[in-house]
Amino acid sequence: TLGLKLDWSSGDQNLNDGRIGSFNPMYVNPSIYSLALINVPVNLLSLHPSFTVFPSRKLMVQVEYVVFGRSSKNDGLYAPSNRQSRTAADGVSARYIGNSVGLFVVYNYNRSFSFNLRTSYFQAGDFIEQTGPSESVFQFSPTLTFSF
Numbered sequence: 001t002l003g004l005k006l007d008w009s010s011g012d013q014n015l016n017d018g019r020i021g022s023f024n025p026m027y028v029n030p031s032i033y034s035l036a037l038i039n040v041p042v043n044l045l046s047l048h049p050s051f052t053v054f055p056s057r058k059l060m061v062q063v064e065y066v067v068f069g070r071s072s073k074n075d076g077l078y079a080p081s082n083r084q085s086r087t088a089a090d091g092v093s094a095r096y097i098g099n100s101v102g103l104f105v106v107y108n109y110n111r112s113f114s115f116n117l118r119t120s121y122f123q124a125g126d127f128i129e130q131t132g133p134s135e136s137v138f139q140f141s142p143t144l145t146f147s148f
Contacts, residue, residue, distance in 0.1 A: 001053075003048070004047075010072065043076065043078060044071060049065055051064075058109070059105070061103075063103055064100075064104070065100070065101055068125070069096050070095045070127060074088055092130045096126045098122055099122070100121065102119065102121075104117070124136060
C-alpha cells in the first residue's frame with residue numbers, strides 16, 4: 001500500500017499584536033509526527049509518504065518519510081505539551097525544520113501476543129540549525145503486547 005498524508009496547521013502571523021494566531025490542538029499524540037518528539041501540529045506543514053507491505057498474515061512492515069516545515073516564518077516551533085521550544089529569532093527566515101525516516105513493524109504471534117517495533121530518525125533542518133542545538137535524534141521503541 002502506498003500512502004500520502006499532508007498536514008497543515010497555522011502559525012502566528014504577527015507576534016507583536018497581543019493575540020495568539022497559532023493553531024492550538026487540545027489533545028495531541030506527538031508520536032504521530034515522529035517518535036523523536038521534535039514537534040506537534042502547531043505552525044507546522046508536513047508531508048508524509050509511506051509504503052506498507054504485508055509479507056504474511058501475521059506481519060506488517062511500514063516505512064515512512066516525513067518532511068517538516070513551518071507554515072509561518074513569524075512563529076516558532078512547538079514541542080509536546082504545546083509549549084514553544086524555539087522562537088522565531090530575528091533574521092531567521094528558514095522554514096525547513098527537518099525530515100524523519102520511520103519504520104513500523106507489527107508481528108501478531110497469536111490472538112493474545114503481538115510485537116511492535118517503531119524506529120524513527122530525525123535529521124535537523126535549516127530552522128533547527130539556525131536557532132540552537134541541532135542534533136539528529138534516533139528513537140527505538142520495541143513493545144510486546146498481551147491482550148485478553
